Amino acid sequence: MNKDTILAVRDLSVRYLSTGVNIEKMTFEIGRGKVLGLVGESGSGKSTVCNAILGLLDSAAVQISGSVRLQDKEILPLFWDEREKINGKEIGVILQNSMAAFNPCMRIRTHFIETLYTHLLCSKRDATLYGIELLRKVGLPDGQRVMRSYPYQLSGGMLQRVMIAIAISLNPVLIIADEPTTALDTGNQAIILELLSFIMKEYKPAMLLVSHDMDTVTALADDIAVMKDGRVLEQGTKTKILHDPQVGYTKELLASAGLMEETDCLRSGM
Amino acid sequence: MWKFLCRRVIHLITVLIGISLLSFVLANISAVDPAEAYARRVSKTASEEMVEQYREELGFNQSIPEQYWNWLKNVVRLDFGNSYITGRPAMQDLLSVMPMTLILSGLSCILIIAGAVPLGILAAFKEGKWVDKLVMGLSFVSISVPGYFLGLLCLLVFGIYLRLMPIVGHNHPITLLFASLVLSFPMVGALARILRSLLLENQRSEYVVYAKARGIGRRRVMTNHLLRNAAPSCIVMYGQNIGYLLAGTAIVETIFSISGLGQYALNAAVNRDFPVINAYIVLMALCFVVCNVTAEVCGRLLNPSLNREDRA
Amino acid sequence: MRRLKHNKSVMVGLGFITIIVLCAVFAGELSPNDPMKINMSLRFTEPSQSFPLGADAYGRCVFSRLLYGARYSLGLAFLVMIGIVITTIPSGMAAVYKGGFFERIFLWLCDISMALPPTVLVLAIMGVIGNGIANLVFSTLFSYWGWYGRMVRSYTQTELAKGYVTYAVTGGASGVSVLVRQVLPNIFPGLIILFALGIGDTILMISGYSFLGIGLPSGLPEWGAMLNDAKSMLLQAPQYAIYPGVCVFITVCAFNLFGEGMRKALAVGGMGVNYE
Numbered sequence: 001m002n003k004d005t006i007l008a009v010r011d012l013s014v015r016y017l018s019t020g021v022n023i024e025k026m027t028f029e030i031g032r033g034k035v036l037g038l039v040g041e042s043g044s045g046k047s048t049v050c051n052a053i054l055g056l057l058d059s060a061a062v063q064i065s066g067s068v069r070l071q072d073k074e075i076l077p078l079f080w081d082e083r084e085k086i087n088g089k090e091i092g093v094i095l096q097n098s099m100a101a102f103n104p105c106m107r108i109r110t111h112f113i114e115t116l117y118t119h120l121l122c123s124k125r126d127a128t129l130y131g132i133e134l135l136r137k138v139g140l141p142d143g144q145r146v147m148r149s150y151p152y153q154l155s156g157g158m159l160q161r162v163m164i165a166i167a168i169s170l171n172p173v174l175i176i177a178d179e180p181t182t183a184l185d186t187g188n189q190a191i192i193l194e195l196l197s198f199i200m201k202e203y204k205p206a207m208l209l210v211s212h213d214m215d216t217v218t219a220l221a222d223d224i225a226v227m228k229d230g231r232v233l234e235q236g237t238k239t240k241i242l243h244d245p246q247v248g249y250t251k252e253l254l255a256s257a258g259l260m261e262e263t264d265c266l267r268s269g270m
Numbered sequence: 271m272w273k274f275l276c277r278r279v280i281h282l283i284t285v286l287i288g289i290s291l292l293s294f295v296l297a298n299i300s301a302v303d304p305a306e307a308y309a310r311r312v313s314k315t316a317s318e319e320m321v322e323q324y325r326e327e328l329g330f331n332q333s334i335p336e337q338y339w340n341w342l343k344n345v346v347r348l349d350f351g352n353s354y355i356t357g358r359p360a361m362q363d364l365l366s367v368m369p370m371t372l373i374l375s376g377l378s379c380i381l382i383i384a385g386a387v388p389l390g391i392l393a394a395f396k397e398g399k400w401v402d403k404l405v406m407g408l409s410f411v412s413i414s415v416p417g418y419f420l421g422l423l424c425l426l427v428f429g430i431y432l433r434l435m436p437i438v439g440h441n442h443p444i445t446l447l448f449a450s451l452v453l454s455f456p457m458v459g460a461l462a463r464i465l466r467s468l469l470l471e472n473q474r475s476e477y478v479v480y481a482k483a484r485g486i487g488r489r490r491v492m493t494n495h496l497l498r499n500a501a502p503s504c505i506v507m508y509g510q511n512i513g514y515l516l517a518g519t520a521i522v523e524t525i526f527s528i529s530g531l532g533q534y535a536l537n538a539a540v541n542r543d544f545p546v547i548n549a550y551i552v553l554m555a556l557c558f559v560v561c562n563v564t565a566e567v568c569g570r571l572l573n574p575s576l577n578r579e580d581r582a
Numbered sequence: 583m584r585r586l587k588h589n590k591s592v593m594v595g596l597g598f599i600t601i602i603v604l605c606a607v608f609a610g611e612l613s614p615n616d617p618m619k620i621n622m623s624l625r626f627t628e629p630s631q632s633f634p635l636g637a638d639a640y641g642r643c644v645f646s647r648l649l650y651g652a653r654y655s656l657g658l659a660f661l662v663m664i665g666i667v668i669t670t671i672p673s674g675m676a677a678v679y680k681g682g683f684f685e686r687i688f689l690w691l692c693d694i695s696m697a698l699p700p701t702v703l704v705l706a707i708m709g710v711i712g713n714g715i716a717n718l719v720f721s722t723l724f725s726y727w728g729w730y731g732r733m734v735r736s737y738t739q740t741e742l743a744k745g746y747v748t749y750a751v752t753g754g755a756s757g758v759s760v761l762v763r764q765v766l767p768n769i770f771p772g773l774i775i776l777f778a779l780g781i782g783d784t785i786l787m788i789s790g791y792s793f794l795g796i797g798l799p800s801g802l803p804e805w806g807a808m809l810n811d812a813k814s815m816l817l818q819a820p821q822y823a824i825y826p827g828v829c830v831f832i833t834v835c836a837f838n839l840f841g842e843g844m845r846k847a848l849a850v851g852g853m854g855v856n857y858e
Contacts, residue, residue: 083482085485087485100477101476102480103494103498106495114481118484118486150574166484288697416786416827418793418827419831422809422813422827423824423827430816520794536796542712543709547705550706551698551703555697
């Protein structure tokens with residue numbers, strides 16, 4: 001395997017025993033410092049892919065086959081307790097619903113301490129100081145106050161930034177961003193996208209960016225994969241997908257985002 | 271937090287006023303003429319003059335609003351008059367028998383926690399397996415069994431057959447222990463169920479997903495997240511149940527011959543001892559509300575998002 | 583409806599309830615003897631043809647007393663529950679709909695009723711107005727009223743916030759019509775569960791009060807009262823404590839099974855007339 005390939009997914013198939021979106025034979029690779037944008041409508045299976053890679057699926061309710069290798073280590077068959085070394089440390093996560101992702105009974109500080117302590121065994125004080133430093137990086141200069149706060153006291157945009165701060169805290173090689181901007185208003189969306197771009201430049205992880213919004217994906221991605229009904233219809237570099245879409249569905253997506261014309265996509269792509 | 275406390279105190283006062291109205295109204299619609307009842311208690315053959323004398327003394331000849339006002343003034347001073355039976359001040363009497371009941375309730379409180387918490391956690395952890403079904407079955411039995419039946423069975427088995435528990439002689443420690451067990455039994459089942467369902471409900475929450483995505487293991491998720499979030503509701507429910515505990519001791523005290531508040535109040539009710547009954551209501555209302563408010567305060571401390579003003 | 587048939591808890595519970603209700607209703611035909619007839623020469627007779635479970639300390643047939651006891655235990659609990667249903671549902675729904683002052687008064691009344699544990703309230707009320715079945719029913723009703731009132735209120739509140747109500751009101755439906763034809767069918771399933779579970783509780787409570795000697799005139803064959811009698815004879819004849827206790831236990835189990843089963847069944851599906 002190429003030394004620079006961080007995530008290699010081959011023939012990943014997930015079949016739910018009752019309800020859920022099945023995915024069939026997904027294959028893609030993400031290299032160091034590269035962003036793969038996974039785009040598709042709701043119900044296309046994008047989140048199922050993320051959950052499979054993170055080992056968040058209920059092993060009793062699904063049938064999984066295929067291979068997911070993280071830096072040459074097979075991680076697909078690992079769940080929960082077996083994931084302790086990987087989730088959080090090798091893989092950083094940014095979820096869609098930031099207001100629900102934090103425990104309402106725990107302060108932000110406790111979230112940081114919990115994550116850092118699980119992987120690093122550092123003291124509470126060190127974890128707090130490091131956390132404040134990270135918060136400054138993601139654009140929350142009043143780190144002390146944020147750390148002291150409970151989730152309900154912060155806005156959606158702020159919580160999303162905290163999530164990003166926690167995601168990069170342990171220098172992961174892979175970041176999975178599952179609809180990071182969907183729950184935010186337009187102003188905050190732009191801010192978060194800029195922040196993610198900054199993270200890419202500074203830390204150079206591999207990133208799997210999932211969204212139903214073509215604009216978001218084209219802003220950050222190097223490669224794009226288009227999903228529908230659990231299958232990848234088309235994938236390739238961003239330039240290829242934008243300039244030369246093969247499949248009708250891809251053309252529809254581009255059209256609805258106003259990206260069909262060459263001049264348009266040059267303007268909105270970063 | 272202070273706003274919440276102030277609101278609750280005002281609420282308590284309005285409710286107490288309501289209760290005092292209630293007991294006053296009841297006393298006056300009863301068919302029995304209180305002056306006569308009192309006179310009869312003092313001496314079996316009370317003449318008309320004596321009844322009139324008592325009526326004057328006890329103030330039953332004043333108009334209703336006057337009586338109520340006097341009564342209210344006395345209540346604030348915790349003066350409910352003297353018991354018709356013992357002749358001592360009612361509140362003093364009640365307070366003198368309270369210690370036994372407090373010991374009983376206190377023991378039960380500890381037993382409930384010691385029983386319900388491990389069972390609830392165990393059942394949630396092993397959801398669907400036989401341990402879970404066993405715990406659910408036991409808890410079902412515990413909420414369906416009548417307390418007095420359990421008490422009598424206890425008396426029968428441990429007192430008579432096994433001779434582990436003395437059944438004559440008042441307030442023996444071992445008897446108290448068994449009495450607490452019987453008193454706490456229904457609550458253990460109820461609380462274990464609630465804890466289990468709260469834990470299972472929380473397991474499907476988004477923040478558990480995020481915790482797993484950050485690599486937090488099973489044990490730590492249980493303690494840091496699930497229990498922490500289930501605790502506030504459980505504590506609030508527990509606090510309410512303490513109130514029921516204090517009140518429900520009458521049955522257990524009767525079976526195990528413990529001289530406590532429950533038995534005393536029962537006696538007063540059977541003998542229509544109005545001052546004691548009035549004092550009893552106010553005392554229990556106070557205890558009950560204090561327990562409730564304390565529990566709610568603890569709940570809010572643990573789950574600060576309940577403090578938000580937009581939540582009614 | 584079909585789903586209910588498959589639900590074990592509901593069917594078993596319903597089965598037992600039917601048996602017990604039949605025993606209560608046909609107690610007269612089923613019992614071999616008069617449950618109140620005292621005959622001191624027959625004290626403590628062994629179980630026999632004419633006395634299936636023997637006779638108690640006063641020579642009364644235990645089996646007959648158990649059968650008639652079903653009437654009292656079940657009947658009183660039903661009375662209380664029906665009283666609660668009749669009073670809380672209309673007043674609760676009206677209070678929420680009118681809102682404002684009415685709702686405040688309603689809540690205040692509920693809070694008074696809930697400010698004291700039921701036993702305390704019943705003890706106090708009975709202590710003041712005296713013994714008797716009517717007084718017992720009234721005081722138990724009052725002590726439970728607040729809790730159910732609040733539940734009706736919160737269910738109604740949830741429903742009134744839903745879309746189909748706004749739809750109906752803008753369509754010109756009157757308040758009463760909205761409440762009765764739209765909201766009521768939707769809160770009904772939830773309320774049935776509450777009341778079913780509540781009957782079990784009420785039976786426990788009422789028999790508990792009889793055990794303590796409050797309420798019922800002595801001698802009536804109520805299960806709790808029978809346990810009270812048995813208490814003094816525990817040494818000589820423990821079986822007289824077991825029979826009534828088991829009866830109460832089975833009855834309450836049946837209602838609880840039924841209620842829990844309904845809760846599971848309705849949570850999965852939902853049997854509301856919902857136009858949303």
